[in-house]
Amino acid sequence: MNPTTLRFGIWMLATPLLIATIGLGFQGLAAVNSAMFFTWGYFVEVLIAGLLQGVLYSLVALGFVLIFKASGVFNFAQGSMVLFAALTLVGFIEMGLHWTLAFVVTAGVMVLLAMVIEKVVLRPLVNQPHIILFMATIGIFYFLDGFGQTLWGSDVKLLDIGIPKDPRFILEGIFEGGILVNSFDLVAALVGAALVAVLALFFQYTRVGRALRAVADDHQAALSVGIPLKTIWVIVWSVAGIVALVAGIMWGSKAGVQFSLALIAFKALPVLILGGFTSIPGAIVGGLIIGAGEQVAEVFVGPLVGGAIQDWFAYMLALVFLLFRPQGLFGERIIERI
Amino acid sequence: MSHTATSPSPSPQAVAAGPILVVNNIEVIYDHVILVLKGVSLEVPKGGIVALLGANGAGKTTTLKAISNLLHAERGEVTKGSIELEGARVDALTPNDLVKAGVVQVMEGRHCFEHLTIEENLLTGAYTRKDGRAAVQDDIELVYNYFPRLKARRGSMAGYTSGGEQQMCAIGRALMSRPKMILLDEPSMGLAPQLVETIFETVKRLNEEEGVSFLLAEQNTNVALRYARYGYILENGRVVLDGDADKLRENEDVKEFYLGLSAGGRRSYRDVKHYKRRKRWL
Ligand SMILES: Nc1ncnc2c1ncn2[C@@H]1O[C@H](COP(=O)(O)OP(=O)(O)OP(=O)(O)O)[C@@H](O)[C@H]1O
Ligand SMILES: [Mg+2]
Numbered sequence: 001m002n003p004t005t006l007r008f009g010i011w012m013l014a015t016p017l018l019i020a021t022i023g024l025g026f027q028g029l030a031a032v033n034s035a036m037f038f039t040w041g042y043f044v045e046v047l048i049a050g051l052l053q054g055v056l057y058s059l060v061a062l063g064f065v066l067i068f069k070a071s072g073v074f075n076f077a078q079g080s081m082v083l084f085a086a087l088t089l090v091g092f093i094e095m096g097l098h099w100t101l102a103f104v105v106t107a108g109v110m111v112l113l114a115m116v117i118e119k120v121v122l123r124p125l126v127n128q129p130h131i132i133l134f135m136a137t138i139g140i141f142y143f144l145d146g147f148g149q150t151l152w153g154s155d156v157k158l159l160d161i162g163i164p165k166d167p168r169f170i171l172e173g174i175f176e177g178g179i180l181v182n183s184f185d186l187v188a189a190l191v192g193a194a195l196v197a198v199l200a201l202f203f204q205y206t207r208v209g210r211a212l213r214a215v216a217d218d219h220q221a222a223l224s225v226g227i228p229l230k231t232i233w234v235i236v237w238s239v240a241g242i243v244a245l246v247a248g249i250m251w252g253s254k255a256g257v258q259f260s261l262a263l264i265a266f267k268a269l270p271v272l273i274l275g276g277f278t279s280i281p282g283a284i285v286g287g288l289i290i291g292a293g294e295q296v297a298e299v300f301v302g303p304l305v306g307g308a309i310q311d312w313f314a315y316m317l318a319l320v321f322l323l324f325r326p327q328g329l330f331g332e333r334i335i336e337r338i
Numbered sequence: 339m340s341h342t343a344t345s346p347s348p349s350p351q352a353v354a355a356g357p358i359l360v361v362n363n364i365e366v367i368y369d370h371v372i373l374v375l376k377g378v379s380l381e382v383p384k385g386g387i388v389a390l391l392g393a394n395g396a397g398k399t400t401t402l403k404a405i406s407n408l409l410h411a412e413r414g415e416v417t418k419g420s421i422e423l424e425g426a427r428v429d430a431l432t433p434n435d436l437v438k439a440g441v442v443q444v445m446e447g448r449h450c451f452e453h454l455t456i457e458e459n460l461l462t463g464a465y466t467r468k469d470g471r472a473a474v475q476d477d478i479e480l481v482y483n484y485f486p487r488l489k490a491r492r493g494s495m496a497g498y499t500s501g502g503e504q505q506m507c508a509i510g511r512a513l514m515s516r517p518k519m520i521l522l523d524e525p526s527m528g529l530a531p532q533l534v535e536t537i538f539e540t541v542k543r544l545n546e547e548e549g550v551s552f553l554l555a556e557q558n559t560n561v562a563l564r565y566a567r568y569g570y571i572l573e574n575g576r577v578v579l580d581g582d583a584d585k586l587r588e589n590e591d592v593k594e595f596y597l598g599l600s601a602g603g604r605r606s607y608r609d610v611k612h613y614k615r616r617k618r619w620l
Contacts (some may be wrong), residue, residue, distance in 0.1 A: 226437025
């Protein structure tokens, strides 16, 4: 059996067990401590809400991973790309375009942005130390942040593309009273899953996807077989831009399109540390763990310690990972032959 | 009108027709200050196998990378001289265009894509081709034909295959671009003698059956001179000696320094280097 399948199998088995153990732990705690409220139905409800929130973290983290894999650059500007994409989309919708059309046009803008970044920033800095490229992306962050507001104004904008927001009850047969989920979160999760699936197929089975993986593995060798790095960079930044657009739509519909969108990138940082900077599955699983973990911790542990766990939980988890598994859960396997 | 204008079948005479590659007095500088090649000239005839020999740090890899234009990625630059492929200057081409023009490099240390399977590695080699999926599939079979070991391991991640298999993978991947010429850097590195023979046998077959020209950099002078028809010896960024492979094999200096055979007592390296330099300057 190959190691990937084996690992996947172990995870599939271990995850429900782990969750059940945590649930049991809370149940025990609740039995001795009256400040805590616990029923299994409520636990699952909180867990699901957290997972759905986690999908959004994953989407942002995914943008980071794509660029990091292909060019080794930690793209500080990913968050401002989310903001910029969302602002642009809202701008076009306000100009009277239907949201689908606005989506296509904005995707085009993100591709254009990728081309400009490659030409103006990446190309002149190629072969410079990574820290220099990193600083350049900080520059891109502030530029996009300001440029987006210059173009589209700095008010908080509403983004409504008609995703239903009504709460609904599911699994009423299993848990008493059923479980409350938000339809919007459900839609967001489905869209996220679809996007990830498309990306996975693209990377695995297309010529360009294969070339992207080749570049991620070995720049020099990729050059030597005639893969044009510049084209690959434009493609990767474009894909990251479109992922940012999708993330921007989801976050923007939820919380309004405003500057704080650019800051959700910092929530993606612990996700990356957890999942590994080079792993797409890592970004997804990391996002889910952090989303679910912080929600569950906030609701069940929060009352015991006075709340506000959500603000630091992700970073603490990341810190623990840095100490014990710095390459993350799925960080690039360093191939060592025996 | 010359009667030699068109000659459809490349007969052995046509081999001598003209060089496929001409490197003309190139100088290479790394990082704007480190002068590594100090005027290297060489020629590879169409359909030939030429060896580039020399000790560690002589500049073999640098020469190959100057030709394939991979120097740029290492902050190196060709500052003087010219490089011609079939009579046309190629110094300014990107590696991508050069592969399209028919020159591909197999880098020192193989550099397979570790996390891709062997077959995916081969497919990346066909990135620049536009002649369709079927033609690429045919060539994959062709590569498997030359390297049956690769076929057995087609689904394995390249990073988990043996050094020999990786060397085959790297050569096979280069072949997938349908090159006229392969720049092969240290194919024997780290391989058992038996496997080195196998690799060189395949190089010879590719040369004869597929018409691919080879410029190969080697430290293993003995093997290289058995398979190549012509050789250049580099030392300190200069060509110090060149000639037909069998002549080089008989040359006393080559015997002594590169083949490890010596007629008389062993002289110190410095003496002979000195003597050789003087011989060149005369
Ligand atoms: N990127 C680089 N920057 C600076 N100097 C370099 C660089 N690459 C190679 N050199 C120097 O250029 C010289 C020639 O190196 P090169 O790799 O061409 O030698 P080589 O003949 O291929 O040696 P080997 O047999 O060890 O592979 C060496 O002195 C080396 O230190
Ligand atoms: Mg070398």
